Amino acid sequence: MSNPYLDIVADHDKILQSKDAPLFSSLDGLNLPARAPVADDAPVVMIFAPHPDDECIIGALPLRLAREAGYRVVNVAVTQGSNLKRQPERWVELKNACDYLGWDLRETIPGGLMSVGLKTRNDDPTAWAEKVNAVAKLIEEYQPAVCVFPHDNDYHSAHIGTHFLVVDALKQVNHRCTVALSEFWRQMDAPNALIATTVTDTADLIAALACHVGEVERNPYHLRLTGWMADNVRRGAEVCGGQGVAAPEFSFGTIYKVAQFDGRAIADNDRKYTIAEQDDIKAVLA
Numbered sequence: 001m002s003n004p005y006l007d008i009v010a011d012h013d014k015i016l017q018s019k020d021a022p023l024f025s026s027l028d029g030l031n032l033p034a035r036a037p038v039a040d041d042a043p044v045v046m047i048f049a050p051h052p053d054d055e056c057i058i059g060a061l062p063l064r065l066a067r068e069a070g071y072r073v074v075n076v077a078v079t080q081g082s083n084l085k086r087q088p089e090r091w092v093e094l095k096n097a098c099d100y101l102g103w104d105l106r107e108t109i110p111g112g113l114m115s116v117g118l119k120t121r122n123d124d125p126t127a128w129a130e131k132v133n134a135v136a137k138l139i140e141e142y143q144p145a146v147c148v149f150p151h152d153n154d155y156h157s158a159h160i161g162t163h164f165l166v167v168d169a170l171k172q173v174n175h176r177c178t179v180a181l182s183e184f185w186r187q188m189d190a191p192n193a194l195i196a197t198t199v200t201d202t203a204d205l206i207a208a209l210a211c212h213v214g215e216v217e218r219n220p221y222h223l224r225l226t227g228w229m230a231d232n233v234r235r236g237a238e239v240c241g242g243q244g245v246a247a248p249e250f251s252f253g254t255i256y257k258v259a260q261f262d263g264r265a266i267a268d269n270d271r272k273y274t275i276a277e278q279d280d281i282k283a284v285l286a
Contacts, residue, residue: 012227015223015226016220016223016224016227018223021210021220021222021223022210023210023211023213023216023217024096024100024207024210024211024213025093025096025211025213026096027096027099027100027211030100032099032100032102033100033101033102033200033204035066035067035102036067036070038066038070038072039070042070042071042072043069043070043071043072043144043145043146044071044072044073044074044142044143044144044145044146045061045062045065045066045071045072045073045074045144045145045146045147045148046073046074046075046076046138046139046142046144046146046147046148047059047062047073047074047075047076047103047148047149048076048078048135048147048148048149048162048165048166049075049076049077049078049162050078050079050116050150050156050158050159050161050162051078051079051080051081051158052077052080052081052090052091052093052094052097052212052215053093053094053097053209053212053215053216053221054150054159054184055075055094055097055098055103056097056101056205056206056208056209056212057184057205057209057221057225058148058150058182058184058254059101059205059208060195060196060197060201060205060229060253060254061146061148061180061193061195061254061256061281061284062103062146062148063101063197063201063204063205064195064197064201064275064281065146065281065282066101066102066103067201068280068281069281069282071145071146072104073101073102073103073104074103074104074105074106074138074142074144075094075098075103075104075105075106076106076107076108076135076138077091077094077105077106077107077108077112078108078112078113078116078135078158078162078165079108079112079113079114079116079158080094080107080111080112081112082114084111086214087111087112089214090212090214090215093211093212093213093214093215094211094212096211097208097209097211097212098208100204100207100208100211101204101205101208106138108131108134108135108138109134113131113134113165115127116131116157116158116161116162116165117157117158117160117161118157118160118161118164119157120161121161121164121165121168128168131165132165132168132169132172133169133172135165135166135169136169136172136173139169139170139173139175140173140175143175144175144177145177145178145285146177146178146179146180146285147166147170147177147178147179147180147261148179148180148182148256149162149163149166149179149181149182150162150163150181150182150183150184151163151181151182151183151188151257152164152181153186153188153189154182154183154184154185154186155185155186156185159184159185163181167261167265167266170261170263171263171264171265174263174264175261175263176260176261176262176263177260177261178258178259178260178261178285179258179259179260179261179266180193180256180257180258180284181256181257181258181259181266182254182256183255183256187235187255188255188257190257191236191239191240191255191256191257192240192256192257192258192259192269192270192271192272192273193240193255193256193257193258193272193273193274193275193284194232194233194236194237194239194240194241194248194253194254194255194273194274194275195253195254195255195256195273195275195281195284196233196248196250196252196253196275196276196277196279197229197252197253197254197277198252198277199251199252202225202226202229202252205225206222206225206226209221209222209225210222226251226252229251229252229253229254230251230252232252232253232254232255233247233248233250233251233252233253234247235255236248236253236255236274237274239255240255240272240273240274241272241274242272248274248276249276250276250277257269258271258273258284258285
């Protein structure tokens with residue numbers, strides 16, 4: 001008997017090695033997902049993305065809050081990358097991605113912040129304070145109910161820096177909200193929320209990620225996103241659901257640590273959440 005998994009593996013390889021998957025340098029001629037009008041008084045979920053493209057990778061929770069609970073999503077481009085020549089192009093790509101998903105987009109400062117890392121925080125308090133002030137102004141403007149940003153050990157210096165930047169800004173304005181810490185480059189030690197996405201929502205996140213043409217040409221994050229999300233379900237089944245529990249039946253998920261910011265710090269939360277496709281997404285905020 002030949003190996004019955006050979007064809008399955010070959011199909012996965014074909015997807016990962018695809019050279020024909022479309023990229024979107026503009027939204028002209030592309031059918032945008034249907035979206036309901038956002039109420040003027042809709043609660044706000046703010047994404048603090050270390051780089052353009054991170055908003056799509058960690059965007060499962062904001063996307064579901066928008067589509068299922070009527071939240072307004074505001075993506076804050078903390079930086080626009082370290083390559084100054086690419087920044088204008090990356091901004092166009094980022095705007096296309098946010099427009100595709102129906103999200104608002106804001107800069108921290110024109111061109112985005114630079115040197116967002118612990119080195120600046122530790123060694124140049126004046127420069128760090130200016131960055132914190134820029135983020136604090138946006139938090140005061142939008143009064144977010146939920147903030148999504150990387151955890152404090154997400155490997156990349158800008159991801160780690162973004163974590164402390166947002167925490168310092170929340171503390172500066174004494175803002176209380178739900179926080180959802182995300183992971184990409186390094187897994188969290190103690191996440192507590194596994195958020196499923198439907199085939200449609202997952203495909204929309206991938207299509208938005210495909211708007212970041214220069215980045216996915218360099219590294220095809222968009223083609224690998226389903227594999228990452230499938231592994232999140234494998235790991236999240238027990239890490240977020242509990243050891244030995246039955247695995248979820250959904251295919252795609254994103255892992256977060258959901259907690260409350262009490263105006264001073266992130267408060268401990270010992271609850272665990274597995275939110276399937278048909279579950280009320282607002283349950284993760286309870």
